[in-house]
Structures are given as C-alpha cells and as structure tokens.
Amino acid sequence: MMFPRSIAPRVIARREFLRRGGLSLGSMALMHLLGRDGVDASTQPEARAKNVIYLFMAGGPSQFELFEPKETLQRLDGQTPPASLTSGKRFAFIDPGRAKLMGTERAFRRHGDSGAPVSELLPHVSGIVDDLCFLRGLTTNEINHGPAKLFMNTGFGQFGRPSMGAWISYGIGSEASDLPGFIVLQSGSRGPRGGAPLWGNGFLPPHYQGTPFRPGPEPVLHLESPEGVEPEEQREFFDTVRALDRLQAGNVEDNAINSRIAAYEMAFRMQSSTPELVDLSSESREVRALYGVEDDRPSFARNCLLARRMVERGVRFVQLYHTDWDHHGDPDNNLGQPLEDRCREIDRASAALVIDLKRRGLLDDTLVIWGGEFGRTPMSEVRLAIGRDHHIEAFTMWMAGGGVKPGFSYGETDDIGYSVVENGVHVHDLHATILHLLGIDHEQLTYRFQGRDFRLTDVHGHVVHDILT
Incomplete structure (x- = not known):
C-alpha cells in the first residue's frame, strides 16, 4: 500500500499526531454537520424562515412583572387563594398553607399600534412590540429547572434526547461551510442547569450537536495552530487523516468516522473564520451603541x-442562554433589584437584535424567540423578599420575524393568570410550529434508534397556524 508522503518516512506518535494537526479534546469535539438532509423536501411545508436565534432566559422569568398585568390579581393581593388553586397542584416550593395571591409592583403601559402591555422594566422591548408575536398561553410538563430546560429544548424531561438545534441541523443542514450550523452562547453568573445536554445531539450523529462559544478572545479552545505548524503542513495532515478515515468508512458505515472527518474539516476552516467572526471592530460605533x-x-x-453576525454567515441555529431568572424571594434572588438587573442586561440588546435584523433585511428569514423554561405563580412564596414559585400551567414568550405575525398576541389566561382559558400552546406545539416555519413537517422529521422512530415532538404537537403570516 502506498502511504501519503507526509507519514511514510516514520511512525507518528499520538502526541505528535495531535500536535501537528493542532488538535486537542476541544477541537476534536468540533463535530458538525455534513449537509445531510434528514427529510424529503418535496413533502415539507414552504419554509418561511432560514435561521433561528433563540434567546433563552434560564430560570423562568416572571410574566406578571414583564408582560401580563392582571387587575383582578392586583385587587386580590395578599388574600389566601382558594383551595382549588393549591390542593393537589404541583409546585416546587410553595407551602399551600401559607401561599398568598400577589399582584405586581411594576407599572405597565400599552405600547405601539398593537397595544401590547409591557412593564417599565423593559423600555426598549416596549418600543418593538409591533414587530413581536406574544404567546400568552404556554404550558409545559416539568416543574423543576433541569427537567424543564430539557423539555423546552429536547421535548423530553430526561437526558438522552437530541436538542431542537440538533434536530434542525439534521433536518435541513446549514448554509455555513466554515462555521458550525448550531452555536451556543452563554452569559450570566453560571451556565444553565441541565448543561451540555440542552444543546446535545442525543442519539443523532455527533456532528449535529451545538458548539459552545466561550466568552472572551478565545471562543473555541486550542483552535489556533500550534507554534511552528504552518497552514500548508496542517492542510496536508488533515488530507491524510481524511483519506485514512474515508478508507475505513468505505469498509464500515460508522457515524463516528463521518463525524470525525467533519470535525477535522470544520476545525481547519474555523481557524480562519472564527477570529474574523468574533472581532467586532468592523461594527460601527452606532451599531455597538444600539446593542449596548x-x-x-x-x-x-x-x-x-455575535448572533446577528452568525446568521449573516449562514449559521442555522444560534442559542443564547442568559441565567439567573429564578426569582423565588431570597435576599439575592427576588423580584426587586435582581429582576431589575436581569432586565437591564437583556432589554436593550433584545430589542436591538430585532431592529438590526429588520433594517438589514434579515428579519423575514430569521425567527427570533425569547423566553424561559416556565413561568411564575400568581402566588408569593412568603419568603424574606418578594418572589414567585415555578409555574407550568401558564406563561409567556415572544417571537419575531421568520413568518410569525407581527404586533399579534395569541392565548389568554384567567383573571389571575393561573390557567390558560383560550388558545393554549403546549411546548410540543411550539416545537411543531418552529419546525413548520423552517419548512419541516414535525411528524416526518424522525430518526430510528433502538428499534423505533423518534422525533422532537414525540407523538404530540400541532402547528399553531393562527400565528403564521
């Protein structure tokens, strides 16, 4: 057998192998898509969106302090709720014997031509309500953070299922050849509960998982070539590895081999694309000020x-996690100053993203999603400070662009915001609708694993056609 010139003269030790390739555990884990279609395009709905930017507020922001003023709840503030609201209900921390109905201290106004109510905590978001589609009757299954984040991201409350970004990458691939099709960005004091499985590939091939970009000047560890390794030498190395992998893949169909080939190729291309992507010096002072x-x-x-720059470059699914929205009522974790801090951190930039995408002609093709894993109760927890417990029976999210109706609200809750009374949207319905907007029939996007076909929506989910343009 003729070996490539670069490895014929001698045997390369493992450490030298990794050094010459510029690889480490970090860059070897860059397993991304191969452009494979997971669905038959001829049977799919017409795509309204090409990309998704998902602004995930980890912890569960309170709809009552942000988007849902309830006059009846204000009037009943401090009263004991009827037993029907507490007996046999699922709460994370509320003691039914001590619970009190609680209005909000935040002032609300109606904004824009749509008249959507938004609180004083979000002055910039209030300025874009005519571009937003509010979902005011969301429900979910999971009451605690880890399972609820998994459910919102994977459609299942336990580990092991593919994330929505992975499903989308599997279904329609990516338009980016030098960046991953699914990228994750994080901010806040810590990562979200649930960790990497929230953007994992589950049982899908590894190259569909999300790639976390770290904050700071080195978003992907060990991406730069090792000192003394020239680009030409590294290119030759990758060509050799690819040839060997393809030789092996020709004998055995192995997703791990295909993913490894994709990983090497993507890592090499990202060495030039990533530094340019994260360098914001090309952005004008006005744009930087717009975002804050x-x-x-x-x-x-x-x-x-960065998310806007990523979708401009063809990244299919960008997910931003911002943590610390779990305001139960502890001194450092409540609906007072801590909530004000979280809103100040995200308000300007959330609105700026929609504004910037719109003026660049990208909003029609980009679906922006804002929300958490669940909402908060209309009752207080009666702690040392003002706070609310987790609530799965009614909460609010908003979407913009990508084929959803602007200046529109869908869903309604009862007078105190406890239960959905009209046009409820379950998480499975949300997932079905997102896939539909991307041109994917959620019932046809399947993957066979352990003898059965799986899908993001499991055996559930209905497209919410009423919110589509």
Missing part, C-alpha cells in the same frame, strides 16, 4: 451582536 456593547467584556449584548 461598550467594550470587549463578555455580555448578553455582545452575544446578541
């Missing part, structure tokens, strides 16, 4: 600007 990016420090604002 004042310097190079990591922030939600910086991540929003």
Whole structure:
C-alpha cells in the first residue's frame, strides 16, 4: 500500500499526531454537520424562515412583572387563594398553607399600534412590540429547572434526547461551510442547569450537536495552530487523516468516522473564520451603541451582536442562554433589584437584535424567540423578599420575524393568570410550529434508534397556524 508522503518516512506518535494537526479534546469535539438532509423536501411545508436565534432566559422569568398585568390579581393581593388553586397542584416550593395571591409592583403601559402591555422594566422591548408575536398561553410538563430546560429544548424531561438545534441541523443542514450550523452562547453568573445536554445531539450523529462559544478572545479552545505548524503542513495532515478515515468508512458505515472527518474539516476552516467572526471592530460605533456593547467584556449584548453576525454567515441555529431568572424571594434572588438587573442586561440588546435584523433585511428569514423554561405563580412564596414559585400551567414568550405575525398576541389566561382559558400552546406545539416555519413537517422529521422512530415532538404537537403570516 502506498502511504501519503507526509507519514511514510516514520511512525507518528499520538502526541505528535495531535500536535501537528493542532488538535486537542476541544477541537476534536468540533463535530458538525455534513449537509445531510434528514427529510424529503418535496413533502415539507414552504419554509418561511432560514435561521433561528433563540434567546433563552434560564430560570423562568416572571410574566406578571414583564408582560401580563392582571387587575383582578392586583385587587386580590395578599388574600389566601382558594383551595382549588393549591390542593393537589404541583409546585416546587410553595407551602399551600401559607401561599398568598400577589399582584405586581411594576407599572405597565400599552405600547405601539398593537397595544401590547409591557412593564417599565423593559423600555426598549416596549418600543418593538409591533414587530413581536406574544404567546400568552404556554404550558409545559416539568416543574423543576433541569427537567424543564430539557423539555423546552429536547421535548423530553430526561437526558438522552437530541436538542431542537440538533434536530434542525439534521433536518435541513446549514448554509455555513466554515462555521458550525448550531452555536451556543452563554452569559450570566453560571451556565444553565441541565448543561451540555440542552444543546446535545442525543442519539443523532455527533456532528449535529451545538458548539459552545466561550466568552472572551478565545471562543473555541486550542483552535489556533500550534507554534511552528504552518497552514500548508496542517492542510496536508488533515488530507491524510481524511483519506485514512474515508478508507475505513468505505469498509464500515460508522457515524463516528463521518463525524470525525467533519470535525477535522470544520476545525481547519474555523481557524480562519472564527477570529474574523468574533472581532467586532468592523461594527460601527452606532451599531455597538444600539446593542449596548461598550467594550470587549463578555455580555448578553455582545452575544446578541455575535448572533446577528452568525446568521449573516449562514449559521442555522444560534442559542443564547442568559441565567439567573429564578426569582423565588431570597435576599439575592427576588423580584426587586435582581429582576431589575436581569432586565437591564437583556432589554436593550433584545430589542436591538430585532431592529438590526429588520433594517438589514434579515428579519423575514430569521425567527427570533425569547423566553424561559416556565413561568411564575400568581402566588408569593412568603419568603424574606418578594418572589414567585415555578409555574407550568401558564406563561409567556415572544417571537419575531421568520413568518410569525407581527404586533399579534395569541392565548389568554384567567383573571389571575393561573390557567390558560383560550388558545393554549403546549411546548410540543411550539416545537411543531418552529419546525413548520423552517419548512419541516414535525411528524416526518424522525430518526430510528433502538428499534423505533423518534422525533422532537414525540407523538404530540400541532402547528399553531393562527400565528403564521
């Protein structure tokens, strides 16, 4: 057998092998899509969106302090709720014997031609309500953070299922050849509960998983070539590895081999694309000010600007996590100053993203989603400070662009915001609708694993056609 010139003269030790390729565990884990279609395009709905930017507020923001003023709840503030609201109900921390109905201290106004109510905490978001589609009757299954985040991201409350971004990458691939098709950005004091499985590939081939970009100047560890390794030498190395892998793949059909080939290729291409992507010096002062990016420090604002740059370059699914929205009522974790801080961190940039995408002609093709894993109760927890417990029976999210109706609200809750009374949307319905907007029939996007066909929506989900343009 003739070996390639670069490895024929000698045997390369494992450490030298990794050094010459510029690889480490970090860059070897860059397993991304191969452009494979997971669905038959001829049977799919017409795509309204090409990309998704998902602004995930980890912890469960309170709809009552942000988007859902309830006059009846204000009037009943401090009263004991009827037993029908607490007996046999699922709560994370509320003691039914001590629970009190609680209005909000935040002032609300109706904004725009649509008249959507938004609180004083989100002055910038209030300015774009005519571009937003509010979902006011969402429901979910999981009451605790880890399972609820998994459910919102994978359609299942336990580990092991593919994330929505992975399903979408599997279904329609990516338009980016030098960046991953699914990228994750994080901000806040820590990562979201649930961790990497929230953007994992589950049982799908590894190259469909999300790639976390770290904050700071080195978003992907060890991406730069090792000192002394020239690009030509590294290119030759990758060609050799690819040839060997393809030789093996020709004998055995192995997703791991295909993913490894994709990983090497993507890592090599990202060495030139990533530094340019994360360098914001080409953005004007006006654009940076629009988002609230004042310097190079990591922030939600910086991540929003990066997300716009990513979809411009063809990244299919960008997910931003911003943590610390779990306001139960502890001194450092409540609906007072901590909530004000979270809103200040995300308000300007969330609105700027929609504004910037719109004026660049990208909003029609980009679906922007804002929300958390669940909502909050209309009752307080009676702790040392003002707070609310987790609530799965009614919460609010908003969407923009990508084929959803602007200036529109869908769903309604009862007088105190406890239950959905009209046009409810379950998480499975949300997933079905997102896939539909991307031109995917959620019932046909399947993957066979352990003898059965799986899908993001399991055996559930209905497209919410009423919110589509």
